[in-house]
Amino acid sequence: MKQIKLKGKDIFNGTRLLGPGKVLILQEDGVVAGIVAESAAGDSVQELDGVLCPGFINTHCHLELSHMKGLIPEKTGLPSFLTQVMQSRNNNTGDYNAIIDQAEQAMWEAGISAIGDICNGTATLVKKQQGRMYYHSFVECMGVADAGANSRYQYSLDVLAVFREINSSRHQCSIVPHAPYSVSQTLFELLAGTPANTPVCIHNQETAAENELFQQKTGDFLNFYRQFGMDVSGFQPTGTNSLEAYLPYFSQNKILLVHNTFTTEQDVRFAQQQPLETWWCLCPQANLYIENRLPDIPLLRQLQCNITLGTDSLASNHSLSIWEEIKTIRQYFPEIPLAEILQWATFNGAKALGIQDTYGSFNTGSQPGVILINQESRRII
Known part of the structure; x- marks a missing residue:
């Protein structure tokens, strides 16, 4: 040969x-x-x-939001950003499949070989059936009211079943919680009890309002819930940061914690004491786009965290390029050796998705x- x-x-x-x-x-x-x-x-x-x-591994992407590029202003904060996503995500007037094709092509040309992709529905199904790139579809589940947990869980299970029908060695999938502020206790329990479901991922501590909600049940998320008529009367603050409230649900699993913009040393040490494999995904360009703040990357390095890289979505980023994420990290933290960041972008990402025998x-x-x-x-x- x-x-x-x-x-x-x-x-x-x-x-x-x-x-x-x-x-x-x-x-x-x-x-x-x-x-x-x-x-x-x-x-x-x-x-x-x-x-x-x-090839790079993009461990956190929302390919289904590619039609929202440039629609949401920068630096508005996460609750405002989420409001605009919920109000605008179904307003696409273009060729949805063509937009997704263009976004994937740009990732391919920029050297991305595998993607951890968030899915709220089946919009990316056709693309993944083509099998050009490796995808792990994280089927996202959310619902703040305990009373609606079973129906929310079943809806996401139905989406998961569709993705599981993809007959390709370049695709796997699991059902995952969206974020601490958008998942009820009952729904967390259902998700954590799902068999043969690994890895899981979650948007973690992307805004200060998330920790405030769990500490005191105050802050910007209460206005967000009211705006959309969400019933959070059953939510009880734990008096802790959000990570301590939900992470124990996922013992014995592998979890990818995404963003970590407001994660503290206490949070990291708590995570390291839990009986689960924890990976910390950084999406620096999206963090700057939404909150105008970066995670404490020196802290994560000091505590020897397993780090990977992601791009988030074109609703919160100007491109889906891991190299651009690397350049941003090097701009703000020039002391970090390039080889270390490249490992986050390659082997670490592959190991987090469980594909290190083929990729990374x-x-x-x-x-x-x-x-x-x-x-x-x-x-x-």
Whole structure:
């Protein structure tokens, strides 16, 4: 079988930079055959101007909101942002499938190979049936009233069943809670009791109003509930931050905590004491777009958290590019080594989604896709 031999200025293998003088060898179908010294690579080596890297893993995306690009003003805060999403998400007048096609194509060209994608319905079903990229569909469930928990849960189970019918090795799915402020205690219990349902994910501490709600049952979310006629009379504040209130439901599972913009050291240490595998997904551009604030990334590093990267949606971001997220992190935290951030974007993301045997590294036998990084990132395989 013909081989593809690639040499860049360096090779990042998923966990570290290997240094110059190495050649990545692939089979024709993109499966990694190995990495060897240039002197042992033989002829027909393609020399490229940049760093070779496995395809990126976008662990948090809302592909179904791609039609909302540019519709919501920046820096309004999360409750206002959510209000506008709920009021506008069904106002699309364009070709929905074409918009989703364009968004996926942009991710593909920017080097993304696998996506953890939030779904509230089946809008992305056709795209995922095509099997071009790997998707884990996180079917999102929400409902603040305990009385409506069973019907809300059943609706999301029905959506989950549709996604489970996708017959592809490039697709998995699970049912997940939307956020602490949008899921009742009864619904949390139903979701946590769902069998064979991993990983789960949740929008975590994306705004200060979330912690305030759980601490005192005050703040901006009460106005949000009133505006949409939501009954939160049964909600009782726990006197803690939100994470302590819900995380114990998911013991023995794997959970992806997304955003973490207002997560504290106490929250992280509490999470680390729980009997579950915890991953912390950063979406810095969306955090700046909505709250004009970034998570305490130095704290997460100091406490040795498992970190991954996501893009959120085109309703809250200017692009669905992991490289742009990396550039933002490097702008605000230049002390973080590039290799460490690349690991968050590749191997860590793959491990969080449970696909590390195929994606996120150049380990022999994997098929992660290959991107070339110089000033930008672009797919070459």
